[in-house]
Amino acid sequence: MFRYVLIGFLFLLSLTKSNQFVNGVDISMLKQVEENGGLFYEDGVQIDPIQIFKNKGINTARIKIWHAPSLNYNNLESVLDIANRANSVGLDLFLDFHYSDTWADPSSQEKPSAWEDLNFETLCDSVEQYSHHVITKLKNQNTLPKYVQIGNETDCGLLWPDGYICNESDNDSQWSKLRELFIHAIEGVNSALDTQDTLEIIAHVSSGGNWFFSNLLEMGIDIDILSISYYPMWHGTLNDLNNNIDALGNQFQKPILIAETAYPFTLQWNDNTNNILGFESQILEDYEATEEGQFLFLRDLITLVNENDYGLGICYWAPDWISTNQFGSPWENQTLFDFDGELLDAISVFDNSNAEIKSVSNFRLNNIYNYPNPFNPITNLRYDLSEDAFVRITVFDILGNIVRTFPYTNQYSGSKLVQWDARNNQGESVSAGVYIYKIQAGDLSQTKKMILLK
Template sequence: MKLLGKIFLILTLFCLNLYSQTDDFIRGVDISFTPQIEDLGGKYKLNGVVKDLLDILKEKGVNYIRLRIWHTPKDGYCGLEKTIQFAKRIKEKGFKFLLDFHYSDSWADPEKQTKPAAWSNLSFESLKDSVYSYTKFVLESLRANNVLPEMVQIGNEVTNGMLWPDGKIYDPTLNQSIQWVKFAQLLQAGINAVKDVDSSNIKIMIHIDRGGDNNGAVYFFNKLKEQKINFDVIGLSFYPWWHGTLEQLKYNLNDLSTRYNKDIIVVETAYPWTLNYQIDNHGNIVGQNTKLLQGFPASLKGQKDFLIILKKIIKETKNNKGKGFFYWEPAYISVPPIGSSWENLTLFGFTNSNLEAEALSSIDVFLPDVDYATINVKMRINTSTLNDTLKPNGIVQLRGEVKGKSSSLLPSGERITWDNLSELIFKNIDGDNWEYTFQMYEGDTLEYSIWTGHTKTKYTYLSGGWEGPVIPFDNSNKNYRLFIAGKNDTILPVQYYNSSKSKIYQYFSPFKQNNDSIGIMFRVNLAHLMSKGIFDPAKNGPVVVRGDSIESEGILSWNRNKLILKREEPSVANNSFWSGIVYFPKYLIQKGRKIHYKFYIDNAPFNGWENSIPDRYFYFPSEDSTLAWKFFNDKNLITDIKEDKSLPDDIKLYQNYPNPFNSSTTIKYELNKDSYVSLCIYNSLGELVKVLDNKFIKAGSYSILWDGRDDNGIYVPSGIYFLNLVANEKRLVNKLILLK
């Protein structure tokens, strides 16, 4: 038994070591306010039990803590002494530690980089020495207390420089070339101090706020490269209401990772779980008028979904350079007298009279990713019961939500939502049959409805594209469909679109179940005949299917009306659809037999037949089937519900004209949806020459003239240039030739 115990211990230690080696993705938080909040009586709860905040964070998967440090803060919080005290607690709990030097007595960010009061009158040379000495002193003090950080930021959001005015950049009153040199020297002083304390173990980060601004980020880090600033990690802030969309962040991360081959961390981010606020005489930074991401409401689910997608984007950054993220101040709860302007962006609920805040469910996103068992789910939709002219290039979309481990993001990578952002768009297999295969975690529950459109922006005839209410398979009192993932790959029974306003069962079928026969549904649209007055339902008809009696074993006839179709009400274009089902004897007709037929109108002002086409036919199936709807006589006409052709199906970048060009050239592009657009000219060395567009643009067609000048107004020389369009997560490139 002793031997078995030793073996078990060895295996346990091995597994723990393996876990710690592979679990290196940073799931960090900045909780610099916490010591002050705790001193004022603030407490944190998990599952109703008051606990040390660090214990809660550890239990929920946080592995890295970020703390800011100010030079001489008025109340001592975020100063060196308080930082050492908190760093000891952090290290004792097993967290890694990022130290954020603000080089100020208070907040430093893109809008303000105020020198510490003690440095206000120093010469530039003395200022550099102070940056070096102060940085080194802080780190040596931390090392003396065995709490040396694993990573250090030299400055906080230094997009516009630091220690103004000496290190200020982008100031039109100052010489920019000189200012970049001075800024770089201040950065280098801090970097040198870190290296002199520990050159091998402490990672050095440079942090700016341009999470979704690729042009701004590239310009900044190109400038640092020119100044030969050597650092390890690119740090970015990404608050969507300030810094762009998730698509822009994704593009920026991938581009920066390729350009600079450096690790990248989203070192500040957050998202609201509500837009309400606690009355604490502090207005919230994010409120009712803040523009949030489409599809991510200010709710617990919206907050959780945002973090799940953010984590996925970072993990999928090219070259494995996305190393993690830090959530800014998730525990910044409201306690008097300091209150909180961030309370609705925390990961803890509002405090009560006991100053206790409960952890929100969204904090579970910080748990390490687990390889939960997944299954493949093939879902099949039939739109023969959709009373509209949906063509094979139409849209059949699943909208809904998953409850369980995956939230809105399925393990196969698609996002499912209740709006048009849902990525579960079915593929047409044939006729009215659509399929899509996706993955789900075992035990998760999918609640969903079917939405249809002629395009993504033009919905079908009834109810804005939404199908009618459905009774789920478990007979629960819901209005939507339901699937619960089991342990095996699943092919769901065919589900028919509900065009009625009445509730139908989830797996209803228009066919009667009969072991001796196979049902075939025929549908024909007569909108074009009705619009021209060739067919009047009140005078003409019935509408029937006629066909070969021998092939159909007498079910159809070329001479008699054996299958009379019924008018679908309501249906598109003044009830223009007629349909019907006929049952063929299963054991008399061999699978695959070719059966010919045509649509016919009795008492028509013409001979009643489809004259301009040969006989229609189908091959006899092995189960009940629907035939793709047809226009009578197969005329290539559409109904009064037209497809939306005003927008392209995707972004398009046309070749400039003329090309080659001498003095100027016209550039045209199209957007299929509203998007943030970057349209730039680069030379053959990959250097940015001209920014033509860099803004949020509505969907549509655009034309812009380039006169051959760069961003400084200087005419560029003859040569090959590249036009780069980025929109909707896609990049298109065209070659331009300038000849003088």
């Protein structure tokens, strides 16, 4: 029995991701920027940003849809137009249903005004019919999405108050309502498809997600991909993100997508609109708010997600929301274009990450062992890096359960040593037995066995 468990576990560790890595950009703001005078350049030559995104390695365009917004942007007509442009250059479409007339996020999930007074049964029918209508329109113009997201940052549900599930509403009745809303939304999407059509359903929260996704999936909601946002000013370090991905992936065994992210190239401003990010305290210690800092952040983020067993990809949010004389932008210092509309170097990180991040040919992860072995209660995990690399170390029990994760860090080349004190992630002492540790550096990894005696 031990032999089969161990073989199965090592096979699990050796699995490679078969999904295409998502190099995405959310271009929902583009039409409004362009129609208010926004122009984009590469080396001083005016360009179509969608075409240049494709040329630089982007493979997916995320587009949000609002039900009946006050302006003619992000409505169905606008989405159909942008979808056509994205499809014409060969980008996959990632449709983001907000089920609102305006921004939907963890603090607000306002119903469309047209649905405000509907009873719950009629609301569910409206969600289904609307979802069906949107997908049908996209399909009829040959721009069927590859991904469809049901709600945006639905940490506490959607279509409040009917689908609100936080605080005093965290009860069976409200979760049942949220289940019905999700089921009708997904049924509306799927009912627009023919037998040969395929797409993947995404659920999205701002961060964390174990509580929300656990309840959602236990109720039988058919979700293909779990997604989170990652903005360092709100969601912490890259190590925090890696732990979040690990926690979701290990619990639910589903791919994890970073549906939104961004980083500043400056803390300065170019218009009279207050920027969302403008203080040193809002950025990561290791990444300055400079063009180089933005490049390094995005490079390391893509590397982290790609090297994680569950990481599916990232979508950079509003890389095109530059400010114009007619249209201010609170996001102008987090775009992938400078204040003159010139393309920034950070876009180049997408060039070679379509399938995987390639390691330098002479990179080696060598001389891996732990001592003492057997041990009680401390052992030293030893390894050599031939070059600088991001390193992740994980300890598993013999059944494949994660026992301890060490911080995911960028380490200099040379001989390295990490101590494990036979405690789990909760600080509790673990029982005697066989444990397996996995050391990942770049796109290389090795697993070894160690024995804890007591």
